Amino acid sequence: MVRNIYAPYAGKIVTFNLIRIFIALVLFCSQVYAQADSASDQVVEQLQGDALSSDLAWEILASITSEVGPRMAGTEADKRAVQWAVDKMHGLGFERVWTEPVTFPRWFRNSESAEILSPAAQKLAVTAIGGSPSTGGPLEGELVQFDTLDALKAATLAEVQGKVVFLSTRMRKTREGKGYGETVINRSKGPFVAASKGASALLIRSIGTDSDRLPHTGMMSGSEPGERIPTAAVSIPDADNLMILLSGKVPVTISLNLDVGFDGEATSYNVVGEFDGSEDLKKHILLGAHLDSWDLGTGAVDDGAGVAIVLATAKLVAELSPRPRNGTRVVLYANEEQGVYGGKAYAELHEKELDSAIIGAESDLGADRIYRFKTRVLPKAEPSIALLEKHLKTLGIERESNELAGGGADVGQMRQLGLPVIDLNQDASRYFDLHHTANDTLDKVNPEYLQQNLAAWVTLAYLTANSVVDFGPVQPSE
């Protein structure tokens, strides 16, 4: 018997060979990565250059704001917006375009007005809050003012009963838009708190950062238990004026007249379009924005800009030859404004096949400069994210490593089911000057910043659609 002299070393040899194989693999893979990097570098640079000189997003945005205009969910204009989106996707050459029904309670705004009755008559610039009931004619009452919702919560019934509560909290302006989260509870929960104390109506200082006589609308919570009372937002200059009058010794009384309310159900549509990838992988990146807007402005920054950016992104990426490996799906969600109905409907309908989406992203914070991005992906996707980081840096966009991405209102519904997401964060300093007001119009969008947005989005779309690593699924609880 020939003694295998290597036998005693067998384990070590296996280890040794594994190490050799591992080294060889690493060398091989790093070459592949290097080649892939180099190839994708060129594509990304070309794409970014195209985006930075492209008028496509602007043209789409000018089209939806002028040819459709305000498109509140459930209105005739909402129907036109759906048709516009289908036509636009076809015109851009999407390979498949379809609609998916979304049903919700229809809220209408017929008319709204308010005025100070005493100590000195003057009109107030107000707008009803979505979900508000009508006043049923002029509702007169004395104002009782609270600095914050917490102060209202602490008030006695006797202080509030039969009066019009005025919540005067001022929203602060930041690049991240954090002041919104701090104050929007006045609008979402305020009506229920005021109602629980016996108030006849609620007036809130607009949740916004401007100083225009243009009040900010928006929705009250749809899930809060309890009674709803007529609720309106007053413009910020009017809120300031009320504060001056309230500092006097004379009671301040107002009249509020809201002809608004719910009148049954309406059906709108998520509009979905797809471009194929270069390999038939039945997988896609999931880009989104919401098609509906509030009725006061033409929905340019909220969310016409998002619609324009994701449509133009898909088009620019689809024009590549070869296209990235995976396809691009764009979803323009119905009725985000009144309760994320489109996002929820999409998540419900596509829950079973959600693994066909390799990543999700939504544009819904206007189109000022993107300065930061955040991710919520598997750790193994790090090489792809590092590559994304490298290319976004050239556009002035830094990686935020301390916060996880949320995915946006609609795509966030799928994030909750495990979809990995990436956020491209716009500078929100100016966004809440315009948000949900009549001032949300095309002229507020800076064409150069819109191009920077587009350049960031094509970078994100190309690199993720072409990635060979999996970004998810992430923990649904995350």
Place this chain on the structure above:
Amino acid sequence: MVRNIYAPYAGKIVTFNLIRIFIALVLFCSQVYAQADSASDQVVEQLQGDALSSDLAWEILASITSEVGPRMAGTEADKRAVQWAVDKMHGLGFERVWTEPVTFPRWFRNSESAEILSPAAQKLAVTAIGGSPSTGGPLEGELVQFDTLDALKAATLAEVQGKVVFLSTRMRKTREGKGYGETVINRSKGPFVAASKGASALLIRSIGTDSDRLPHTGMMSGSEPGERIPTAAVSIPDADNLMILLSGKVPVTISLNLDVGFDGEATSYNVVGEFDGSEDLKKHILLGAHLDSWDLGTGAVDDGAGVAIVLATAKLVAELSPRPRNGTRVVLYANEEQGVYGGKAYAELHEKELDSAIIGAESDLGADRIYRFKTRVLPKAEPSIALLEKHLKTLGIERESNELAGGGADVGQMRQLGLPVIDLNQDASRYFDLHHTANDTLDKVNPEYLQQNLAAWVTLAYLTANSVVDFGPVQPSE
């Protein structure tokens, strides 16, 4: 006979003596001036210091905007404004306060709305132009657009007949506010030109420099011969949107519904108040602003700021001990907005005694920083003007020597009768963002700039009221 050896030199001696007297006089006067200068230097420095830390103008402005608010001539609020002014003058300690009636045609604004009908329905933010007749219900028509009034003048009847003319001229923003004069003819004369071509109505791009959905009202000419047609201004973002639609191939039709018009005569009042000077000279400086405002905003920059500045100026100067030699008269003019009715009425009533006013000045361009002053005075007043120049320079205000002062809309009526005037020119860059809109509210006034205005006005008031030289009368034809 003793020969007068000096006889041959008599003429020369006289000349010599005259020169000696002249030199002595100059020396004496310059000492007097130097003493006066030195004394007035201290007073002016003290006054400016007081003004720069005074809240008085702000308090007056907050009072009129909150306690009266919008005060269009001939309305109930206009009556309240008159009472407010009388009470405020009494409260400030004016020695004499009285009113002088001013009668004018009453123009009312009940309601106004407009919408695009085709190619895609959306609402337009419009406001009727003062002097406009009603449409008598919805008036529908196709838009025919012109870049300028001259282009409209050059149009044929066939191009315009039965259509709604849209004048789209854009106002430029300058520190001097010169863009206003260039474009306001669209509003003042446009209605008559459009009517003469058979137009059914006129829509103008707002005469303003903002990008808010808040249209600018203002008056059409009251003296233009010819028919008036319904006329409204559309907000600047709406004008931009119309331009996009008009660049398409489909006709743009709108519906305009104005319930406005004249309904008889109204009487309001110039409110006049006086503080005495330290010497009973029956002379006064004539400071003014206009009490009325348009109905859309609270008239903070137009012209609450002016009202606040001239009232606070008179008060600060009256608190001096000793007061300046001459008195201070403040006139708050009625109905400047609809045709300078108050200024004209004052000029007519006081024409015979106008020489009791030693100088006139009006504040009616908001309250941003005063950067320049202009004069229209006799050349012999130069030493006083030089002293004013010296003290205004410390407030960052330069003398403008190439243009003559106008006196402002109201005081300008007296200038035409020979009253010398001085203009303190505010930076008007921001003024036409707000002018005649709902956005003309207290929050738009910068308290620090308001104090700089007050400091300039007390300087002007003190130095002119205390002057020993005559500023006028100037040539009425000037």
